[in-house]
Amino acid sequence: MTKVDLGVTLSSLKLKNPLITASGTCGNGKELQDYFDIERLGALTVKGITVKPSRGNPTPRITETPAGLLNSIGLENPGIDKFIEEKLEIIDAYQLPVIVNISGHSLDDFAYLAERLAPYPQFAALEVNVSCPNIAGGGMVFGTNKELVYKVTRIVKENYPGTVIVKLSPNVTDITAIARAVEEGGADIISMINTLLGMAIDIDKQAVVLGNTFGGLSGPAIKPVALRMVYQVAQVVDIPIIGMGGIMTARDALEFIMAGASAVAVGTATLINPDAALKIIDELEAYLIDKGIDSIKELIGKLIK
Numbered sequence: 001m002t003k004v005d006l007g008v009t010l011s012s013l014k015l016k017n018p019l020i021t022a023s024g025t026c027g028n029g030k031e032l033q034d035y036f037d038i039e040r041l042g043a044l045t046v047k048g049i050t051v052k053p054s055r056g057n058p059t060p061r062i063t064e065t066p067a068g069l070l071n072s073i074g075l076e077n078p079g080i081d082k083f084i085e086e087k088l089e090i091i092d093a094y095q096l097p098v099i100v101n102i103s104g105h106s107l108d109d110f111a112y113l114a115e116r117l118a119p120y121p122q123f124a125a126l127e128v129n130v131s132c133p134n135i136a137g138g139g140m141v142f143g144t145n146k147e148l149v150y151k152v153t154r155i156v157k158e159n160y161p162g163t164v165i166v167k168l169s170p171n172v173t174d175i176t177a178i179a180r181a182v183e184e185g186g187a188d189i190i191s192m193i194n195t196l197l198g199m200a201i202d203i204d205k206q207a208v209v210l211g212n213t214f215g216g217l218s219g220p221a222i223k224p225v226a227l228r229m230v231y232q233v234a235q236v237v238d239i240p241i242i243g244m245g246g247i248m249t250a251r252d253a254l255e256f257i258m259a260g261a262s263a264v265a266v267g268t269a270t271l272i273n274p275d276a277a278l279k280i281i282d283e284l285e286a287y288l289i290d291k292g293i294d295s296i297k298e299l300i301g302k303l304i305k
């Protein structure tokens with residue numbers, strides 16, 4: 001066997017392979033174009049957009065840990081008006097599905113962003129970030145309360161005609177209750193997980209490292225947590241899942257797919273190797289050929305108990 005099928009379908013989203021870039025780790029795609037042909041990706045997710053422009057959090061905003069990154073970027077972005085004015089044309093030219101990530105401080109913010117993006121079928125889907133752990137007055141609060149996450153999902157669905165993905169926060173005690181609320185709210189797809197709330201201390205300066213004290217932990221350190229949560233959520237919802245959290249290799253991606261994810265996103269790995277996602281695509285193909293499996297779909301949620 002030499003030809004294998006890496007294509008996956010998540011609700012109305014049809015991807016030629018299950019590899020997506022995670023929001024905040026590939027800019028608007030342009031940043032990666034110097035390194036490889038981004039059109040080989042299954043899809044691309046742009047950096048989170050808010051209603052008003054945001055300068056983000058005070059520096060330092062990033063620090064390394066033994067097995068991952070702590071970041072407190074705090075959603076630096078040009079705001080929805082400038083995003084549409086300046087980036088739409090660039091994004092429209094890509095021959096691949098582009099997902100727009102949105103964040104808000106209130107239900108009205110989410111409704112407004114959904115309404116502003118509704119007229120642009122250029123975007124394949126809207127990803128609702130209810131899980132940013134490092135913005136003041138909102139962000140993660142929506143993703144840690146099942147009533148609020150239900151309301152955010154509903155309001156976005158009411159104002160946006162296309163595919164809606166809701167991105168879950170891992171900073172909760174029962175991820176399944178949150179996932180159910182998102183499904184009841186009408187989401188088409190769940191993506192998970194965002195970063196885990198953490199901090200770092202400089203013992204020489206006897207001070208916190210990050211300007212915002214707390215940051216979001218990503219990378220290999222969070223993979224076991226992410227995998228457990230994807231597995232748990234896959235048991236209780238019928239909508240498809242995009243899995244992410246510490247995926248560095250095809251082996252990691254396969255673990256998420258077997259746990260129940262229909263697609264996977266790569267974040268921190270791209271910051272280390274810009275073409276990490278491409279390597280994973282090639283390795284996935286080689287794995288299927290080696291195992292004599294025709295289609296990646298056969299592996300979704302496939303765990304032998």
Ligand SMILES: Cc1cc2nc3c(=O)[nH]c(=O)nc-3n(C[C@H](O)[C@H](O)[C@H](O)COP(=O)(O)O)c2cc1C
Nearest residue numbers: 022023024048071129193194218219245246267268
């Ligand atoms: C520098 C940085 C910026 C991020 N910005 C966003 C963002 O704007 N919106 C969002 O939903 N997630 C954001 N994330 C979270 C990632 O999309 C992803 O959910 C998380 O990092 C876990 O995946 P990873 O371990 O592969 O990085 C950011 C992560 C990093 C490291």
